[in-house]
Amino acid sequence: MPLPNHVHVAGYDVCTDHYINGKRVTSDSHFEIHCPIDQRRLGEVAEGRDEHVEAAIQAAQAAFPAWSALTAAERLPYLQRYAEEIGKRAEMLCTVESNDAGILLSRMRHGVVPRAMQNILWFAQHALDLQNRPIDTEQAHHLVRHDPAGVAVIITPWNAPLMLSTWKLGPALAAGNTCILKPPEWAPLTCSILADAADAAGLPAGVFNVVQGIGATTGAALVRDPRVARISFTGSVPTAKLIAQAAGANLVPCSLELGGKSPFIVLEDADLDGAAATAALMYRNAGQVCLAGTRLLVHRGVADTFVAKMRALVEGLVVGDPREEATEVGPIIHPRQVERVKGFVDRAVVGGATLLWGGGPHPFGAQYFQPTLVTDLKQDDEIVQNEVFGPVLTLQTFDDDDEAIALANSTDYGLGGVCYGETTHATALAERVRTGFIWVNSFGIRDLAAPFGGIKRSGIGREGGDWSFEFFSDIKDVVVPKKPFRASFAHR
Known part of the structure; x- marks a missing residue:
């Protein structure tokens, strides 16, 4: 007792x-x-x-x-x-x-x-x-x-x-x-x-x-x-x-x-294996991470290869009891949050979006949601513009750096970001993203001496x-x- x-x-x-x-x-x-x-x-x-x-x-x-x-x-x-x-x-x-x-x-x-x-x-x-x-x-x-x-x-x-x-x-x-x-x-x-x-x-x-x-x-x-x-x-x-x-x-x-709605930019000259592995990390803590790069912006020329590599990694993710050592994706905090996440995905599909994987509750339990990737989106779709705070990512493609920046800066949020590409190229592009911080060819590196915070909303x-x-x-x-x-x- x-x-x-x-x-x-x-x-x-x-x-x-x-x-x-x-x-x-x-x-x-x-x-x-x-x-x-x-x-x-x-x-x-x-x-x-x-x-x-x-x-x-x-x-x-x-x-x-x-x-x-x-x-x-x-x-x-x-x-x-x-x-x-x-x-x-x-x-x-x-x-x-x-x-x-x-x-x-x-x-x-x-x-x-x-x-x-x-x-x-x-x-x-x-x-x-x-x-x-x-x-x-x-x-x-x-x-x-x-x-x-x-x-x-x-x-x-x-x-x-x-x-x-x-x-x-x-x-x-x-x-x-x-x-x-x-x-x-x-x-x-x-x-x-x-x-x-x-x-x-x-x-x-x-x-x-x-x-x-x-x-x-x-x-x-x-x-x-x-x-x-x-x-x-x-x-x-x-x-x-x-x-x-x-x-x-x-x-x-x-x-x-x-909150955040951070871009995860993958350039044509990126290490696609590294980028895909890091993108899969965005499902960590069931996507309940404000600084996660939830909007995948991928160069059209490498998008199919990137998605294939990421799919293979996501299919291997272990969804389950967070107390188990092997588990990689745990539960969503509360039934109300589960409904919120599901609502974003359902409305996106009704609006014409395509599910590349996931899209609904996970069979492990009532508060578990499948790692999800949504594509074929319009820029003003709510799932692109608003924070979902669940294991849900969106995918959009671009043809050049200017278009990548336009997409990256298109929301009212500006907390974090990720940019994968040849280091000089990726760094130059990262400097143009309107955000409080951005990781180049990495994710989650934090130092207590460095500033942390966002702009806009x-x-x-x-x-x-x-x-x-x-x-x-x-x-x-x-x-x-x-x-x-x-x-x-x-x-x-």
Whole structure:
């Protein structure tokens, strides 16, 4: 039997209460969570109401003066211990998130959990370099400071709860802010484990808080509060618009990392084996990856060969239980998302599109969808223009570079991209794609020092490196003149 106010997941008991001011706090209201692997009910999670939001904001405010007064060097040991405590819970985090969000267990073990630890450690170390940055001019010495901003609200999505929570928490805490994390309601459990790790690491009460709940109520109450200094959100465009409206009323800075409809360009001089292998990776996490290159744009002269090579790889993909080592494509998170994905494909076919493979539910289970490729599309088709967020790719062909660029830049999104071709050629073309980042002859290479984010409907702001600290800090210039200063109306 699970402990009171816990759910039992594959041998692990996970607390389902909020974490506020260093203590677990229950609620009279709860919401259900289900396992996407087999739709079984995992249990109930405490739902944040106004009183929980108020308590979390008060706790974060009260903890801010002492936490922000520490230097980056003084905060470093806390965050090092936090990363260590995350590492101690590695297998628990892997198992729970695989059951809660349907993410491949192998990917959790070899990619996500090591990255989660790195997210905390790297930003804690990088903060040491941002204490004071001098700028020397003819008139004055400038000392540029990154001062803590205040209470930061962090809202993360269900497709990567652990990785994206730590990706935001790392710089927010290292910069000296106190934080309130609102987990995704479809996959909240690893965020609760992050609270246990923070408690074990000795983070002072109120520095890190977790308030669970539904976005339209709990999330809305957090983002509209004028005491919040920063809001960092990853998720959908419609939700981001609501957050931006609420934040705008209080002039609170927002970082919004949103959807993608990224081009995957295959040039005539591309390594087709490499391009096909990378294209098959776009079905990873059942296509629930915002930065995936979901629009295959292939030179007409190599399209048939490319499709044949990719088909052979896709036919070999193992769709199934994400807890099995051999599985390569797992479930879609929720029945509503399955219907959304199926609707995109069905409407495309009715509109005259051709299915090259896939196109419907997978026999493995109700929340599994076949890896799908759709072609014979019009540029204004919704499946070309809008994010599907499932294992569905589209295929279009082009005859020259200008047409490739026109197709690549034809949507309202601009998050990522991929370009395969002879390196010089592919690099030159990649520079013309309107997007926040683009990989040449590769995919998924990430460095915490590099900027990450999109343009157009794919978001506002950049995360990573100095960009994260610029968002989570108040930048202050301390100006000391080199010569004696005498005030006059000439000085402006």
